Amino acid sequence: MTVLSFSLTPEATGRLTITALNLSKTAYAAFALDARTFFIDYDFSASSGAKSGDRFTCQLLNKALQSVFKGRSNEGRGRESAVERCDVSIQDQPDKTECRLIVKMLCKHGMTKFYRLTYESVEVMHALFDRTAANQGWRISSRVLREYIEFFGPKTEQLDLLAQEGKAVFTSFTEKVATGTEALKQPLETAISLHTGEFEDFHMQQDMHIVISVKDFKAIVTHAETLRAPISCHFSLPTRPLQFSYHNLGMHSEFTLMTTGDMRAASTTPNPQFVSNRGSSRQPSVIPAQATGRSASEMPPPPRPGISKPLLSQSQRTSAKAQVRQPSMTESDPDPESLFMPDGDEDPRWEPLNYEQDEGEEMLGWDANNEHPSQQTFRDSGTAARPPRRAEPSQEGLEPTQRLSQMHGMFD
Amino acid sequence: MRFRADIRNIHTFTKFTASLATLGHIAWVRLDNKDVRFTVIPDTGTQVWSVLTLDTIFDNYTIQSAAPNNTINLEVPLAVLQRALRSAQNANAASIRLTKKDNIPLLSLTITTETLRSSQPTATAPGQDHFAGNGTSSSINGFHPDGPSTDFREESVEFFGARQDRETVVTQDIPIRVLAAAAVEGLHEPRCRAPDVHIVLPNLVQLKTISDRFTKLALATKSGAGRSIGGFATQSATAGPKLELSANMHGCLRLALHTDSMHISSLWTGLENPELDPEQVSDGEDGLANHPSTRMKALGDSTGQHGEEGWATVRVEGRDWGRVLSVGRLGGRVIACFCNQHALILYVFLPAGEEVVVGGGESVLTYYISSYAA
Numbered sequence: 146m147t148v149l150s151f152s153l154t155p156e157a158t159g160r161l162t163i164t165a166l167n168l169s170k171t172a173y174a175a176f177a178l179d180a181r182t183f184f185i186d187y188d189f190s191a192s193s194g195a196k197s198g199d200r201f202t203c204q205l206l207n208k209a210l211q212s213v214f215k216g217r218s219n220e221g222r223g224r225e226s227a228v229e230r231c232d233v234s235i236q237d238q239p240d241k242t243e244c245r246l247i248v249k250m251l252c253k254h255g256m257t258k259f260y261r262l263t264y265e266s267v268e269v270m271h272a273l274f275d276r277t278a279a280n281q282g283w284r285i286s287s288r289v290l291r292e293y294i295e296f297f298g299p300k301t302e303q304l305d306l307l308a309q310e311g312k313a314v315f316t317s318f319t320e321k322v323a324t325g326t327e328a329l330k331q332p333l334e335t336a337i338s339l340h341t342g343e344f345e346d347f348h349m350q351q352d353m354h355i356v357i358s359v360k361d362f363k364a365i366v367t368h369a370e371t372l373r374a375p376i377s378c379h380f381s382l383p384t385r386p387l388q389f390s391y392h393n394l395g396m397h398s399e400f401t402l403m404t405t406g407d408m409r410a411a412s413t414t415p416n417p418q419f420v421s422n423r424g425s426s427r428q429p430s431v432i433p434a435q436a437t438g439r440s441a442s443e444m445p446p447p448p449r450p451g452i453s454k455p456l457l458s459q460s461q462r463t464s465a466k467a468q469v470r471q472p473s474m475t476e477s478d479p480d481p482e483s484l485f486m487p488d489g490d491e492d493p494r495w496e497p498l499n500y501e502q503d504e505g506e507e508m509l510g511w512d513a514n515n516e517h518p519s520q521q522t523f524r525d526s527g528t529a530a531r532p533p534r535r536a537e538p539s540q541e542g543l544e545p546t547q548r549l550s551q552m553h554g555m556f557d
Numbered sequence: 558m559r560f561r562a563d564i565r566n567i568h569t570f571t572k573f574t575a576s577l578a579t580l581g582h583i584a585w586v587r588l589d590n591k592d593v594r595f596t597v598i599p600d601t602g603t604q605v606w607s608v609l610t611l612d613t614i615f616d617n618y619t620i621q622s623a624a625p626n627n628t629i630n631l632e633v634p635l636a637v638l639q640r641a642l643r644s645a646q647n648a649n650a651a652s653i654r655l656t657k658k659d660n661i662p663l664l665s666l667t668i669t670t671e672t673l674r675s676s677q678p679t680a681t682a683p684g685q686d687h688f689a690g691n692g693t694s695s696s697i698n699g700f701h702p703d704g705p706s707t708d709f710r711e712e713s714v715e716f717f718g719a720r721q722d723r724e725t726v727v728t729q730d731i732p733i734r735v736l737a738a739a740a741v742e743g744l745h746e747p748r749c750r751a752p753d754v755h756i757v758l759p760n761l762v763q764l765k766t767i768s769d770r771f772t773k774l775a776l777a778t779k780s781g782a783g784r785s786i787g788g789f790a791t792q793s794a795t796a797g798p799k800l801e802l803s804a805n806m807h808g809c810l811r812l813a814l815h816t817d818s819m820h821i822s823s824l825w826t827g828l829e830n831p832e833l834d835p836e837q838v839s840d841g842e843d844g845l846a847n848h849p850s851t852r853m854k855a856l857g858d859s860t861g862q863h864g865e866e867g868w869a870t871v872r873v874e875g876r877d878w879g880r881v882l883s884v885g886r887l888g889g890r891v892i893a894c895f896c897n898q899h900a901l902i903l904y905v906f907l908p909a910g911e912e913v914v915v916g917g918g919e920s921v922l923t924y925y926i927s928s929y930a931a
Contacts, residue, residue: 293725296729312726328661329637331661332637333641333729335728336730338728340724342723
């Protein structure tokens with residue numbers, strides 16, 4: 146993530162939001178710092194001539210900001226240069242030639258350090274994540290996860306999330322397959338199988354594989370643990386975005402990550418089963434095993450606290466479930482416009498990606514207006530009305546490469 | 558080919574692996590009915606040949622192989638094994654087995670741990686005392702508070718079943734290579750002439766601290782003499798500073814460093830020179846009488862201050878020696894055998910477990926360190 150974006154909003158609902166997007170646009174991080182809780186003093190007045198209204202937004206290099214703040218936490222402990230207070234101000238007066246973000250660090254013995262960073266005044270893009278569509282997820286103490294992420298080998302690349310028989314399984318793996326003496330250089334493959342009772346909330350489709358990057362996951366868990374906040378994870382299906390969120394001490398953190406993973410298990414199951422401890426939070430040690438296998442339409446998940454958006458109605462939710470079954474039907478009915486002969490169900494995975502048809506239904510929406518960055522929601526409005534359009538999620542444009550799980554299909 | 562065992566002493570196994578890992582990346586592991594052998598033969602530096610009795614690290618050991626003597630030979634990456642074992646530090650139980658995944662052979666380590674209780678929803682608390690004193694169960698934790706008492710037994714079975722599932726299972730898959738018997742045929746433990754001096758080494762922690770200090774000093778004086786510091790990183794083991802290690806048959810051990818600008822040495826006295834067992838020496842009593850160490854006994858004295866008579870000396874590479882000494886964490890008794898100007902052999906005897914099997918052999922690590930010319 147090379148560029149950091151800032152947005153400041155007025156004091157009443159004031160917050161400083163710092164966001165970053167990686168180069169491949171598959172991961173997005175947002176930290177909203179609350180004006181009253183996080184800052185000692187927060188003063189913002191929108192410049193009158195600003196085109197963006199009552200907000201200030203800008204962009205600066207991550208490296209530049211990092212070099213100012215990195216490693217400062219260690220200086221707090223009685224060292225000569227201990228920072229006692231840090232003031233950040235923005236200089237964007239029209240009469241000054243240069244725009245600067247000024248960081249002033251007041252240290253012991255009256256020493257003051259100034260850092261003047263150049264910023265670029267731009268409209269900020271925010272990734273939007275529709276939590277109402279992400280009807281699966283879990284919440285767990287970050288301390289518990291922190292303990293286990295240590296076990297993932299340092300060189301592993303991917304992390305597979307799976308729910309199976311009352312357990313949540315986290316598997317770190319690397320796709321490179323080496324042979325001979327090279328095989329010994331393969332990193333450790335680690336599987337951690339946690340009982341769903343360890344989770345404050347758990348609801349995930351049985352046997353569905355969701356794959357994200359181990360590095361991202363480790364970084365998120367490590368940071369959440371420093372805030373001592375429980376981590377929430379929301380997702381819908383593989384190849385759709387997933388969101389981690391946690392908040393404490395006036396800092397709201399959200400990470401929206403694109404996932405890969407195996408759709409087949411999820412799509413071919415005629416009646417998707419869920420591993421869930423929802424609605425049974427009072428008896429977590431007994432119920433999860435029984436709850437396994439109940440479909441969500443029998444046992445609708447209760448509205449989760451912390452979500453201010455309206456949940457889908459019961460009927461909508463049922464249809465959202467129904468669309469999970471769709472792919473098996475549509476895969477036998479390929480695009481009539483296609484130049485390729487239909488050839489069983491092996492074929493669709495070799496299709497070139499159809500970008501146009503996916504238009505308007507990408508989960509990662511971009512919004513340059515950003516009136517209320519934290520409240521706006523990109524809604525898959527077509528979910529209920531046009532379920533078939535979301536029926537081929539495995540062919541969406543955001544997938545960078547072919548999945549390993551599909552590789553064996555070539556000759557079988 | 559089958560191999561499966563419970564790991565009974567995870568800390569010993571971890572420390573053992575960690576000490577081996579300092580000397581080489583890959584270990585040749587030989588498993589059979591009697592013992593487990595770990596051998597590390599690096600390109601340069603010290604070789605380790607270790608024999609562990611089965612009960613040192615394993616329990617419920619099962620092995621099955623088509624090779625003669627029920628033997629399995631493996632190549633195991635030590636750093637990966639060490640990392641896997643480290644995640645078992647707080648485990649309730651751990652087991653290891655040989656398996657295959659996508660045609661890649663693996664040692665799969667399965668670890669069961671209790672998780673932190675902190676994540677528990679506290680809502681279970683009201684139900685906790687509900688059945689206390691019922692006498693039928695030793696229940697500790699809450700289950701369905703509203704459950705009718707007739708269902709109690711059934712529920713408690715389910716409850717305890719669920720409780721067991723509650724354990725977190727961590728699986729660590731270590732990629733390995735299976736070696737054919739022919740591939741390891743040519744590997745033999747080095748042979749050495751009878752040692753001139755054998756002596757029990759002092760506490761390895763102390764010895765290591767002093768050795769490391771000497772090595773550092775040697776490196777510092779060298780860089781002071783105008784060599785670039787960057788050059789040291791690329792120096793092979795043979796190019797590093799040499800420490801001179803000497804011992805006599807009167808309980809003296811001396812560690813010395815000689816550079817152009819300084820001579821420093823540390824002297825230990827009052828150490829033990831173990832008696833040789835005549836049965837272990839070729840030609841029995843006669844052999845013992847003619848043994849080099851017997852002749853060395855006639856020379857030198859217990860103060861170690863009077864001349865060079867009776868001392869056997871070897872020169873070791875400082876950093877390599879430091880890595881060898883890292884075996885000290887296992888806390889065993891260490892006997893050093895000096896072949897004057899030729900080699901140093903260390904025997905590290907692991908402390909026996911709580912149950913000593915009579916005649917069951919001992920777990921011993923043997924380090925072969927060759928001496929550098931002066």
